[in-house]
Amino acid sequence: MPHIYTVGQILELRSAPRHSNRPSGPCEVLSCLPHDKGPVLYRVQSLNERNERVVEEVDLTPSSATKSAAAMAESRFSIAVNRR
Template sequence: MGRPNYKVGDMIVLKSGLTRTAKTDKRCRIASILPNDHGHVQYRVQFAAENFERRITEADIDAGESPSSASPEAVAKTDNAAPWLTFSSIKIRK
């Protein structure tokens, strides 16, 4: 339960009752993965018709309608990824 099952850019479907009306589209795109909150994976998602992001947990996603795209091997690779800034690559001029 502590590992994310989805990655940034995936389209997911939220469970019923999380959006204001039943007529709204429950499909949204994952914008970022947030730190775990007491063992629950959190995501920041955005609907196509909205200009703001929402915070949801893994329990808010309808797993039956949302394909799980991140395999455990892919998640393990992203956990050990190198940082985008390495201090050895910084050159200081004198």
């Protein structure tokens, strides 16, 4: 079964069933995890916290949320090169 969502996409994460502290709200897909059987999994990061989580595709829905300019600037990085 192929992944429906793509890396970088902003989605809504449903709150977890009982006995979990996973918050609901907007999140960004960081990676699509490989699988042979079982549920389709994604690694996501909530836009409201720094934790990364692995969630099933059924816990995600399309969102109209977008990343803030500050969050977009923070996610970019540069590589410094030392020259001798």
